[in-house]
Structure formats: C-alpha cells, structure tokens
Amino acid sequence: MNIINRVIGLEKFFKKKDIPLLEQLATLPFTKKIKKGNHILHAGDVNKHIFYVQSGLFRVYLLNDDKEVNTWFVKEGEFITSVKSFHKQEPATEYIQALEDSVVLSIRKDVVDMVLKSNHKFALFAIDELFNNLCEYSDQCDMLRYMTSEKRYLFLKERKPEILERLSQKHLASYIGVDSTYLSKIVNQFK
Numbered sequence: 043m044n045i046i047n048r049v050i051g052l053e054k055f056f057k058k059k060d061i062p063l064l065e066q067l068a069t070l071p072f073t074k075k076i077k078k079g080n081h082i083l084h085a086g087d088v089n090k091h092i093f094y095v096q097s098g099l100f101r102v103y104l105l106n107d108d109k110e111v112n113t114w115f116v117k118e119g120e121f122i123t124s125v126k127s128f129h130k131q132e133p134a135t136e137y138i139q140a141l142e143d144s145v146v147l148s149i150r151k152d153v154v155d156m157v158l159k160s161n162h163k164f165a166l167f168a169i170d171e172l173f174n175n176l177c178e179y180s181d182q183c184d185m186l187r188y189m190t191s192e193k194r195y196l197f198l199k200e201r202k203p204e205i206l207e208r209l210s211q212k213h214l215a216s217y218i219g220v221d222s223t224y225l226s227k228i229v230n231q232f233k
Contacts, residue, residue, distance in 0.1 A: 089127035098144020194218040
C-alpha cells in the first residue's frame with residue numbers, strides 16, 4: 043500500500059490539499075527490497091530506522107534459550123521497528139525478518155525527528171500511529187500473559203486473518219507457543 047494513500051485515507055490529519063506536502067515528505071525515505079529470509083534488524087544492533095512495509099510480510103522474534111519465539115507479524119500498509127531501540131538508540135533485543143520478498147520504505151531516525159519537529163500534522167499522525175501500536179502491544183501482552191494456545195490462535199485469526207494464510211506452520215506454532223503437531227489440532231478445531 044502506498045504510504046501517501048494510507049495517510050490520506052485516514053482523513054484525520056491530512057487532507058487531499060496536503061498531497062504536495064506528502065509527496066515532498068515521501069521523497070525522504072529510501073526504498074529497499076528485502077529478500078525472504080533476510081533481516082532488517084538483528085538483536086544487539088541499534089535500530090536507526092523506522093520501516094513502512096509497502097509489500098510483503100515480516101516477523102518479529104526473540105531468542106529464548108537459542109529457540110526462536112515469534113512475537114508479532116507485520117504486513118503491507120504497516121510500520122515496523124524495534125520501538126525501544128529506535129527511541130532510546132540502544133541495542134535491540136529482537137530480530138525483524140522478512141517472511142516473503144518485501145519492499146519497505148526506510149526512514150532514518152534523524153529524518154523522522156526533523157520532520158516531527160517541523161510539521162505538526164506529521165507529528166499528530168506519528169502520535170496516532172504510536173498510540174495504535176501501543177494498543178496493539180497491550181493486546182499482545184494480555185495475550186501472552188492470559189491466553190491459552192487456542193485463544194492465541196483465535197486472537198491472531200480475529201485480528202489479522204489475512205496473515206494466517208501466509209504463515210508457515212513453524213512460524214504460527216512458535217507464535218502461539220505449541221509444537222507443529224499440536225497446532226494442527228488447534229487449526230482443525232476452529233475450521
């Protein structure tokens with residue numbers, strides 16, 4: 043999804059008359075093609091970019107006792123970053139990896155900071171996106187704390203049904219915290 047269409051589509055902060063400004067802002071990010079399996083962030087690296095996914099699918103995961111544990115998935119039309127690493131400029135604890143060949147817009151932190159300071163509409167948009175992501179993180183925390191594997195599957199099915207079709211059994215099983223054989227039972231239970 044084109045980022046200008048996404049921003050205009052919200053109709054909260056920017057209107058059609060703002061398209062020239064948005065087109066100017068759209069020249070600031072760099073377009074990157076990311077091959078399936080490649081990372082845009084590794085644990086231990088400082089996240090110096092925020093990414094807007096134009097096409098493709100990414101996973102966010104951690105290593106727990108050398109086992110990969112998926113914590114979230116991001117598809118086209120969404121932003122992805124390691125929020126804490128990006129904001130505090132400290133090493134990330136998670137990895138971000140492409141699950142499909144993807145295209146992202148990459149915006150450096152110093153550019154984001156400059157635009158936020160110079161354009162109040164963009165700052166309002168960024169705050170709105172941040173709060174949307176905080177709500178999503180809050181839901182994820184509740185899911186991880188309180189939900190059974192079956193409820194985690196339903197959570198993803200209700201919140202991001204289009205992603206389920208694109209995930210491998212391995213990544214879905216890791217996300218809901220079961221092995222692949224038990225995942226089949228859960229999926230069949232909710233067909």
